[in-house]
Amino acid sequence: MVRGLWKKLAVAALTAATVISASGCGSLTDGKRIIRISHAQSETHPEHLGLLAFKEYVEEKLGDKYEVQIFPNELLGSAQKAIELTQTGAIDFVVAGTANLETFADVYEIFSMPYLFDSEEIYKEVMMDTDYMENIYESTDEAGFRVVTWYNAGTRNFYAKTPINTPDDLKGKKIRVQQSPASVNMVNTFGAAAAPMGFGEVYTAIQQGVIDGAENNELALTNNKHGEVAKYYSYNKHQMVPDMLVANLKFLNGLSAEELAVFKEAAAISTEVELEEWDKSIEEAKQIAQNDMGVQFLEVDVNAFKEKVLPLHQQMLEENPAIVDFYNHIQLVNENAKGGN
Numbered sequence: 001m002v003r004g005l006w007k008k009l010a011v012a013a014l015t016a017a018t019v020i021s022a023s024g025c026g027s028l029t030d031g032k033r034i035i036r037i038s039h040a041q042s043e044t045h046p047e048h049l050g051l052l053a054f055k056e057y058v059e060e061k062l063g064d065k066y067e068v069q070i071f072p073n074e075l076l077g078s079a080q081k082a083i084e085l086t087q088t089g090a091i092d093f094v095v096a097g098t099a100n101l102e103t104f105a106d107v108y109e110i111f112s113m114p115y116l117f118d119s120e121e122i123y124k125e126v127m128m129d130t131d132y133m134e135n136i137y138e139s140t141d142e143a144g145f146r147v148v149t150w151y152n153a154g155t156r157n158f159y160a161k162t163p164i165n166t167p168d169d170l171k172g173k174k175i176r177v178q179q180s181p182a183s184v185n186m187v188n189t190f191g192a193a194a195a196p197m198g199f200g201e202v203y204t205a206i207q208q209g210v211i212d213g214a215e216n217n218e219l220a221l222t223n224n225k226h227g228e229v230a231k232y233y234s235y236n237k238h239q240m241v242p243d244m245l246v247a248n249l250k251f252l253n254g255l256s257a258e259e260l261a262v263f264k265e266a267a268a269i270s271t272e273v274e275l276e277e278w279d280k281s282i283e284e285a286k287q288i289a290q291n292d293m294g295v296q297f298l299e300v301d302v303n304a305f306k307e308k309v310l311p312l313h314q315q316m317l318e319e320n321p322a323i324v325d326f327y328n329h330i331q332l333v334n335e336n337a338k339g340g341n
């Protein structure tokens with residue numbers, strides 16, 4: 001109820017601001033341009049803490065011109081809605097998982113490919129290679145937005161009301177996935193029935209038995225309280241999917257070179273903070289989920305799960321040429337890491 005009220009107030013404030021900006025005055029308060037950032041997580045989530053560092057840096061350097069406002073908890077709408085707001089320039093930034101970007105640029109489908117990175121270190125190495133990632137980030141320019149940095153969103157695993165120890169345990173289970181065809185395909189290939197829906201709907205859907213479980217990182221259990229309704233979390237480790245900080249392209253192009261440098265630096269700092277907070281928050285989440293919520297963490301045979309879905313690599317590469325270069329690049333990093341051992 002309270003959350004609903006906040007949402008209405010936030011949307012009302014935004015509508016008023018959008019009217020002002022559409023009338024050509026920009027979104028100005030006290031002569032300052034208001035920068036709005038939307039994200040789907042709570043205020044204790046590493047992404048929110050990273051964005052606070054972004055705000056602090058921008059306001060420290062350019063505080064006479066800009067004020068940064070952060071809207072957490074899907075206050076401005078689900079990721080898909082908030083991307084649309086960023087596209088039109090109603091807001092300036094949104095944090096979105098790559099599954100939500102797939103419809104705008106085919107290359108982002110690669111992150112839905114299961115067992116793509118051989119380890120977390122490799123995943124981070126690829127994502128930290130800013131020069132390489134810039135090419136990927138520019139792929140949504142035609143849609144009117146561009147990624148400016150990435151955030152770690154951990155490793156995705158299955159969790160449900162009953163234990164999933166082997167791929168066979170997925171049979172007949174309805175599992176929520178993000179609204180991306182590649183994720184739907186992946187979960188169906190695992191043998192479950194994929195139920196695509198927005199993140200904010202998952203708790204109630206599990207609680208009411210509409211679905212049996214979902215797949216996500218550990219923070220979904222605590223920050224989003226899914227551990228109250230799903231008590232078994234299996235470490236089958238099918239994906240490492242980053243979240244992206246996405247900016248309206250006109251906004252970026254309208255900045256002076258000096259200002260753009262500040263925003264880029266702020267984005268890099270926000271990633272540093274987010275990554276540090278991520279590791280801490282996963283440890284905390286596991287403790288809370290286990291001790292306070294009664295969630296059981298299950299170690300499973302990852303290879304058994306991997307075998308089920310590995311044919312998807314070839315299938316996805318054949319169906320989507322836009323991912324081929326990036327895939328080969330990642331395989332090279334995977335291979336080099338083996339050589340180094």
Ligand code: GCU
Nearest residue numbers: 079096097153178199216243
């Ligand atoms: C994670 C991720 C989000 C994503 C969500 C989901 O929380 O950080 O970007 O939207 O999972 O499964 O929808």
